[in-house]
Amino acid sequence: MATKKANKKAAKKAVKKVVRKTAKKATKKTVKKAAKKTVKKSAAKKAPAKKAAKKSAKKATKKAARRYSRSSGKDVEREMKAMKQGKLTSGRSGKKVTSRKQAIAIGLSEARKEGKRVPPSPNR
Numbered sequence: 551m552a553t554k555k556a557n558k559k560a561a562k563k564a565v566k567k568v569v570r571k572t573a574k575k576a577t578k579k580t581v582k583k584a585a586k587k588t589v590k591k592s593a594a595k596k597a598p599a600k601k602a603a604k605k606s607a608k609k610a611t612k613k614a615a616r617r618y619s620r621s622s623g624k625d626v627e628r629e630m631k632a633m634k635q636g637k638l639t640s641g642r643s644g645k646k647v648t649s650r651k652q653a654i655a656i657g658l659s660e661a662r663k664e665g666k667r668v669p670p671s672p673n674r
Contacts, residue, residue, distance in 0.1 A: 618658075619667040626657030 632638040633653040640647055640656075647653055661668050 616667070617669055619661075622658065622661035622666040622668045625661045625664075625666070626654055629653045629657035629660070 629638060630650070630653050633647050633650070636646060638647040638653055638656065639645060640652070647656065655671075658668055659671070662671070
């Protein structure tokens with residue numbers, strides 16, 4: 551139902567364009583032909599979108615592998631809790647960690663040392 555309305559609107563727009571271009575010389579046949587062409591083009595353009603939607607649906611159904619293991623997430627969670635309590639200190643200097651990003655980085659580096667599944671750090 552909605553596509554029929556869209557096609558009618560597209561046809562009306564096409565008619566208006568043809569009338570503007572050819573001004574008063576446009577006949578009814580040429581107007582109808584132009585309207586049909588534009589309707590066909592608009593329908594052809596919409597078809598690939600449906601295919602793309604199907605592909606994305608298939609990808610969503612496939613089970614994706616986790617980048618970070620659950621246990622490495624727990625390590626990060628532990629470090630965040632320590633930072634909020636004010637107990638988390640950085641490596642060499644021993645200063646208190648106040649940055650959320652730094653706490654996450656410490657948790658991930660400890661997880662890497664323990665051999666858990668964590669992507670390599672971007673610095674290396």
